[in-house]
Amino acid sequence: MAPPLLLANSLISAFSRAALPRLAVPLLRRLLAGAHPLRPDGFTFPPLFRAAPGPATAAQLHACALRLGLFHPSVFASGSLVHAYLRFGRVAEAYRVFDEMPQRDVPAWNAMLSGLCRNARAGDAVALFGKMLGEGLAGDAVTLSSVLPMCADRALALQARWVFDAMALRDLVTWNSIISAYEQGGKVADAVELFHGMKESGVNPDVLTLVSLASAVAQCGDGRGAKSVHCYVTRRGWDAGYIFAGNAMVDMYAKLSEIEAAQRVLENLPARDVVSWNTLITGYMQNGLFNEAIKTYNHMQKHEGLKPVQGTFVSVLPAYLNLGALQQGMRMHALSIKTGLNLDVYVSTCLIDLYAKCGKLAEAMLLFELMPRRSTDMFGRAGQLDEALEFIQGMPIKPDSAVWGALLGACRIHGNVGMGKLASQNLYELDPENVGYYVLMSNMYAKMGKWDGVDTVRSLVRRQNLQKTPGWSSMEVKGSVSVFYSGTQAEPHPQHEEIQRELQDLLAKMKSLGYVPDYSFVLQDVEQDEKEQILNNHSERLAIAFGIINTPPRTPLHIYKNSRICGDCHNATKYISKITDREIIVRDSNRTV
Numbered sequence: 001m002a003p004p005l006l007l008a009n010s011l012i013s014a015f016s017r018a019a020l021p022r023l024a025v026p027l028l029r030r031l032l033a034g035a036h037p038l039r040p041d042g043f044t045f046p047p048l049f050r051a052a053p054g055p056a057t058a059a060q061l062h063a064c065a066l067r068l069g070l071f072h073p074s075v076f077a078s079g080s081l082v083h084a085y086l087r088f089g090r091v092a093e094a095y096r097v098f099d100e101m102p103q104r105d106v107p108a109w110n111a112m113l114s115g116l117c118r119n120a121r122a123g124d125a126v127a128l129f130g131k132m133l134g135e136g137l138a139g140d141a142v143t144l145s146s147v148l149p150m151c152a153d154r155a156l157a158l159q160a161r162w163v164f165d166a167m168a169l170r171d172l173v174t175w176n177s178i179i180s181a182y183e184q185g186g187k188v189a190d191a192v193e194l195f196h197g198m199k200e201s202g203v204n205p206d207v208l209t210l211v212s213l214a215s216a217v218a219q220c221g222d223g224r225g226a227k228s229v230h231c232y233v234t235r236r237g238w239d240a241g242y243i244f245a246g247n248a249m250v251d252m253y254a255k256l257s258e259i260e261a262a263q264r265v266l267e268n269l270p271a272r273d274v275v276s277w278n279t280l281i282t283g284y285m286q287n288g289l290f291n292e293a294i295k296t297y298n299h300m301q302k303h304e305g306l307k308p309v310q311g312t313f314v315s316v317l318p319a320y321l322n323l324g325a326l327q328q329g330m331r332m333h334a335l336s337i338k339t340g341l342n343l344d345v346y347v348s349t350c351l352i353d354l355y356a357k358c359g360k361l362a363e364a365m366l367l368f369e370l371m372p373r374r375s376t377d378m379f380g381r382a383g384q385l386d387e388a389l390e391f392i393q394g395m396p397i398k399p400d401s402a403v404w405g406a407l408l409g410a411c412r413i414h415g416n417v418g419m420g421k422l423a424s425q426n427l428y429e430l431d432p433e434n435v436g437y438y439v440l441m442s443n444m445y446a447k448m449g450k451w452d453g454v455d456t457v458r459s460l461v462r463r464q465n466l467q468k469t470p471g472w473s474s475m476e477v478k479g480s481v482s483v484f485y486s487g488t489q490a491e492p493h494p495q496h497e498e499i500q501r502e503l504q505d506l507l508a509k510m511k512s513l514g515y516v517p518d519y520s521f522v523l524q525d526v527e528q529d530e531k532e533q534i535l536n537n538h539s540e541r542l543a544i545a546f547g548i549i550n551t552p553p554r555t556p557l558h559i560y561k562n563s564r565i566c567g568d569c570h571n572a573t574k575y576i577s578k579i580t581d582r583e584i585i586v587r588d589s590n591r592t593v
Contacts, residue, residue, distance in 0.1 A: 324560020
């Protein structure tokens with residue numbers, strides 16, 4: 001027959017594993033206060049700590065174990081308590097227990113490290129890992145899988161790699177951990193190198209390895225490597241057997257701007273979920289194909305029967321914004337309310353951006369006030385640029401071009417050239433072919449009168465043979481978006497003649513009220529009458545004339561322009577607003593007028 005204490009410990013452990021602490025804790029009380037009390041040992045408390053329903057229970061059990069003097073000799077019990085405190089976010093209490101342990105084995109360090117990572121204490125986790133290395137402990141696969149994502153892009157990356165290289169046994173999990181960590185940390189070349197080392201060591205990659213590798217080759221811009229990854233995944237049937245693997249292939253091609261290949265992969269997947277479609281929609285957005293992003297979303301809803309999730313809203317709403325399709329965006333807003341996602345901080349931010357940039361400032365402010373919480377992704381807009389930079393530099397993963405682009409935009413708004421230069425340097429490395437960032441920095445220099453800086457940026461653009469995106473404006477009427485380009489178009493709009501007659505009529509009325517064209521905004525050496533015609537055919541004026549023709553009198557007009565509106569058009573829009581007795585809102589990529 002088993003000794004009474006062993007039997008009691010077994011029952012406590014069984015109740016705890018079954019998540020029945022309400023039965024396990026009374027059994028502990030009976031052990032301590034029964035007719036024949038038993039003294040608990042180092043195996044009594046760990047299962048209780050693991051099953052504690054809250055921090056108060058964990059603290060009570062801790063106090064009881066201290067009174068019984070069970071901690072100092074038991075590394076097992078102390079490690080379980082550390083894990084319990086960190087599970088409830090009680091970092092200070094966990095540190096106290098950990099620091100008081102006379103001996104700490106690798107599982108104890110792992111409990112502390114993984115708990116800090118779960119509580120988003122990246123800096124503390126990295127510092128503790130450094131301390132662990134300093135005490136001569138190399139750790140194991142669990143250590144690496146916990147801490148590598150936090151330190152792959154930090155000063156301890158070399159130490160982490162040294163620990164990995166020094167391990168006697170490196171299994172698939174260990175290899176995947178360090179490859180994924182280096183990929184997430186932006187060290188994509190190292191991730192690819194590690195993959196080759198993994199194969200040379202005789203460890204066969206699995207589907208998780210290839211998903212990390214797909215992201216790495218995409219970030220490297222390695223189209224040839226991407227095709228190799230895709231072939232490897234296809235030969236093993238992983239794209240058919242694992243939806244997330246197929247989604248990774250779509251994402252890989254989209255990031256390489258091979259959007260047709262991404263679409264073909266999606267079409268050939270035997271099973272597609274909402275993430276599959278969100279990935280393709282995001283790919284279209286990343287490549288500036290806003291209409292395609294919206295069409296894909298509509299197809300997902302109508303033909304796939306999939307309901308939008310958070311990622312869908314975050315991907316599609318910017319497409320409506322970039323096309324100035326406010327009415328469609330408002331319908332998306334209504335759907336977000338219906339699904340309860342309008343209170344999500346990311347969806348709310350996209351909605352605020354949509355309304356603000358389409359000129360609906362009152363609605364944008366109302367949404368901002370209704371947000372349950374405000375993200376830190378808002379420091380820049382609030383002018384707190386130092387806090388924004390500190391947040392970016394403290395991110396556990398390497399910030400991408402979207403993050404630095406947001407900071408650069410905020411620097412332009414608030415005139416911080418020094419920080420803008422820092423942001424632009426990172427952008428030139430991350431997204432060197434995006435001419436928009438160069439234009440934004442050049443405009444910032446010009447606004448501050450720093451003409452040497454303007455010349456430097458323009459020279460950089462010329463050396464890299466970059467071309468500025470042609471300017472266009474859009475206008476939404478009856479749920480359909482029409483896009484207009486400045487000057488002569490290859491395919492004239494069906495209402496081209498009506499639009500031209502309306503523009504000539506408006507020009508005559510504007511001149512009668514005192515309008516004088518500002519020819520300084522015509523950057524061509526042509527005659528004065530031709531300059532007038534060029535100004536009168538700027539894309540925003542074409543969109544305004546189209547709106548006047550196709551909407552009832554006094555209806556507000558909402559125009560979106562992909563580049564900054566010129567000063568002459570800004571002035572002309574005021575005259576047109578007065579002549580037609582309409583509210584005209586022109587939202588360009590920088591401001592609302």
